[in-house]
Amino acid sequence: MKRLILGLFAALVLVGCSNENSKTEPANEPKAKKTVVQEDGHDYQYDVVTSATTSTFGTKPDAKLTPEQKEKQMFWSVQPPIGVVKGHYYKNEGLFDGGNKGILELVTDDDGKLIHVEFNEFASENYYEPKYANASKRLSDYAFFQATNTRTDDTLVTWVNGITFLEGQMLQENRLDGNFETVKGSSNSARNGMMPLAAAMKDWVKKPFGFYYYGIAEPLGNGITARLQVVTKDGKITQVAYDEIFADRKTDITDTSLQNFYRQSKYYSLDYERETGDHFVETVDKITNQALKSQDLLRIKKQDSQTYTNYMRLAEKLQTEMK
Secondary structure (H helix, E strand, O other): OOOOOOOOOOOOOEEEEEOOOOOOOOOOOOOOOOEEEEOOOOEEEEEEEEEOOOOOOOOOOOOOHHHHHHHOOOOOOOOOOOEEEEEEEEEEEEEEHHHHHHEEEEOOOOOOOOOEEEHHHHHHHHOOOHHHHOOOOOOHHHHHHHHOOOHHHOOOOOOHHHHHHHHHHHHHHHOOOOOOOEEEEOHHHHHHHHHHHHHHHOHHHOOOEEEEEEEEEEEOOOOOEEEEEEEEEEOOEEEEEEEEEOOHHHHHHOOHHHHHHHOOEOOOOOOOOHHHHHHHHHHHHHHHHHHHHHOOOOOOOOOOOOOHHHHHHHHHHHHHOOO
């Protein structure tokens, strides 16, 4: 399951909102309101809107903040839900806005209640910055690329902020259709790509399709979290994905040579393999292909690699969950 992206979601709790944004906006701009979201001890302060905003794509206004100031003020999380997640699995995907690929994956309990919601987006093949063509906007360094643009000096948000905010609402309200609040400065992808995918699935989750999801994520104790995800169809393994995700904060990564990869995953990072010499993707692809072929997460040829050791640690636990 090379493109199964179910990573990273910790439930967001909306805890308050205040008066409308006092900044002067163009006449056609929706009014924004202040909203505070608490997640894993971090307070996110967002300007949120209830309709699409005017795109500033392609513009580069004068800088208002230094890179150091922005690094201190901007924060987003790419961490997956820790522990085991199991339930009925649904997936939808589609192209929007010039060829960007949106993906939505859902997990529900036996009553149809949403227990996991995760979006991802892969940039188009002809993306204006060639490095990010076909790249995961969630688990590569794409959000850092966004943060370097002076367009984010006012909003202080990235694609990841907007999507995790939307995921939190869907989980909290247990619905996929209708209008949602979106983060100003990160609303167009949510409204043009992600919300239509969700609305199309509103009736899907009313009954199981025969697909079942098993996922597990555990910290490795070094500022990296290992994650294994499996999808079955009528009991047969159809997808297997393994990844290792770096911490959201540099200082949590014990190996200082790896700290620059914070808020990225080894599988979807665009620079990790080149800079470290670790053939992580090749190793993982061999492991997951063997698991698919053997229909057994543990029937994997032994390898002398930390990746193999980390995978087997999670596979043993998940295999038990699948019995």
